[in-house]
Amino acid sequence: MKKSHSGLIRLTLLVAMLAGLVACATRPAGRYGEPAQGGQEPLRVGMTPNYPPMIFKQDGQVTGAEADFAAALGAALDRPVRFVELSWEKLIPALQDRRIDIIMSGMTITAPRAALVAFTQPYIRVGQLPLIRTDDAPRFSTPVSVMVTDKRIGVEKGTTGDNLVQQECRRANRVPFSSAQAAAKALLKGKVDVVIHDAPMIWWLAGQYNTQGLTFSPALLTEEYLAWGVHPDNPELLEQANALLEQWDTNGTMDQVLGRWLPYQQ
Numbered sequence: 001m002k003k004s005h006s007g008l009i010r011l012t013l014l015v016a017m018l019a020g021l022v023a024c025a026t027r028p029a030g031r032y033g034e035p036a037q038g039g040q041e042p043l044r045v046g047m048t049p050n051y052p053p054m055i056f057k058q059d060g061q062v063t064g065a066e067a068d069f070a071a072a073l074g075a076a077l078d079r080p081v082r083f084v085e086l087s088w089e090k091l092i093p094a095l096q097d098r099r100i101d102i103i104m105s106g107m108t109i110t111a112p113r114a115a116l117v118a119f120t121q122p123y124i125r126v127g128q129l130p131l132i133r134t135d136d137a138p139r140f141s142t143p144v145s146v147m148v149t150d151k152r153i154g155v156e157k158g159t160t161g162d163n164l165v166q167q168e169c170r171r172a173n174r175v176p177f178s179s180a181q182a183a184a185k186a187l188l189k190g191k192v193d194v195v196i197h198d199a200p201m202i203w204w205l206a207g208q209y210n211t212q213g214l215t216f217s218p219a220l221l222t223e224e225y226l227a228w229g230v231h232p233d234n235p236e237l238l239e240q241a242n243a244l245l246e247q248w249d250t251n252g253t254m255d256q257v258l259g260r261w262l263p264y265q266q
Contacts, residue, residue, distance in 0.1 A: 001033050003154070005110060005118065009181060014179055014265050017208045017242075018179070020095075020222055027049070027067045028066055028141060034081075037251070039210045040077075040078055040079045040080075040118040041079065041102055042079060042081065042082040043070070043073065043074045043079040043080070043081050043082065043083055043102065044069045044082050044084050044099070044100045044102075044243040045083050045084065045100065045101070045102055045103075045104050046084050046086055046091050046094050046095060046099075046100035046101075046102065046103045046104070046105065047062070047066060047067075047070075047083055047084070047085065047086070047091075047103070047104055047107050048085070048086060048100060048264060049064075049085060050179050050180075051063040051064070051105065051106045051180075051198075051200075051201055052063060052064060052201065052204045053065060053204050053261040054066050054105070054106035054200050054201075054226075054261070055104070055105050055131065055264065057108055062083050062085075064261060065106075065200075065257050065258060065260070065261040065262070066104045066105060066140045067083075067088075068257045068260070068261075069104060069123075069228075069257060070083070070104050071142060071179075071191045072244075072248070072257075073241065073244055075103075076240075076244050077240060084099070084100050084176075086100075088105075088158055088159070088245065090155055091103050091105060091107070091160055091229075092113065092116050092117060092229070093200075095116075095117060095229060095236065096116065096231070098231060101104055101119065101230065101231075101234070102228055102229065102230050102241070103222060103228060103230075104228050106198065106200065106226055106233065107193065107226060107227065107228070107229055108126070108160045108198065108224045108225065108246055109122060109224070109225050109227050110160065110163075112228070114198045117229035117230070117231075117232070118229065118231065118232045118234070118235075118238050119226065119228070119229050120227045120228045120229075120230070120241045120242050121225060121242050121245055121246075122206065122225030122227045122237060123226060123227065123228075123245055123254065124226050124262075125224070126198055126199045126220075126223070126224050126225070126226055127198075127220035127221060127222045127223050127224050128161050128164050128196050128197065128198065128199070128221040128222045128224070129159065129163070129184075129197070129198070129199040129201055129202040129203075129216055129217065129220060129221065130146045130192055130194050130195065130196055130197075130202070130216065130217045130218065130221065131184060131187060131194070131195040131197070131198070131202045131205055131212070131214060131215075131216050132187075132193075132216065132217060133187065133188075133193075133198075133213055133214060133215075134213045134214065134215045136193065136194075136211065137215060137217070139173070140194060140217055142219060143217075143219045143220070143221050146169075146194060146196075146217065146221060146254060147168055147169055147221065148169075148172065148174055149169070149174060149180060149193070150171040150173070151172060151192075151193035151196045152171055152172070152175050152191070152192040152194070152196060153165050153172045153174055153175065153192065153193070153195070153196055154175045154176075154177055154183035154186055154187060154191075154192035154194065154195040155174060155175070155176055155183065155195070155196055155197070156176075156178070156179055156180045156183060156197060157176040157177065157178065159197065159198070160198065160224065161165065161172075161196040161198065162220075162222065163198045164196065164222060165196055175191070178228075180195065180197045180201050180205060182194040183197070184208075184209060185213065187214060188209065188212055188214065188255060196221065198219065198224075198226075200248065200261075200262060202216045203262070204235060228241055254256060
């Protein structure tokens with residue numbers, strides 16, 4: 001994995017940075033991680049907290065890289081952050097209905113999503129990665145060996161990994177789960193042979209279950225980008241978020257957050 005340096009941030013995949021920078025978006029964010037309480041409307045952040053280390057709950061509190069980003073974004077905009085917990089499939093509809101202002105939930109940029117959501121510039125390059133049993137590492141040592149397998153592949157339903165398996169792993173037996181954690185537990189019990197998900201999640205699961213015999217193949221199956229999503233009719237917030245991404249890439253905030261949560265990132 002490559003960190004989000006200027007080359008990545010300046011890469012415009014689906015949206016170009018709007019002209020001009022909003023003054024409130026570019027002023028210093030204050031002490032890192034403390035959203036401002038400045039009397040403005042709350043920034044309603046839509047998220048599905050089942051994606052460690054990007055966004056999840058720990059002791060009942062929302063945490064992870066996206067939570068840190070949300071706190072810093074709220075501070076920069078002088079808006080208190082209000083997390084709105086939704087199931088994954090309800091995030092985009094909630095944005096369309098204006099029940100949330102922004103999606104910050106480790107969402108991959110895809111063409112179908114871009115037809116409904118105005119994505120910011122990407123903040124990290126990731127991809128799909130296989131979680132496997134350590135004993136099966138020789139069998140799944142290359143991306144091709146995973147893609148052509150006729151074994152059982154566990155996926156979290158509705159994710160980018162699920163789409164990849166349905167479209168490209170034609171010989172495999174796709175087994176959907178409600179969460180990546182459920183798929184990993186099935187892998188431990190021998191009910192599936194591989195689990196495919198975003199790299200950050202696979203790294204996390206491999207760390208959690210390493211002593212029980214799970215690991216990950218180091219070769220990415222795809223190249224993808226994570227970004228935040230706003231309503232297409234909210235260009236001001238899109239511009240503000242893009243300005244902050246550029247600023248954080250320059251002042252080190254991006255590396256600080258990603259380095260804390262993604263130690264495997266290269």
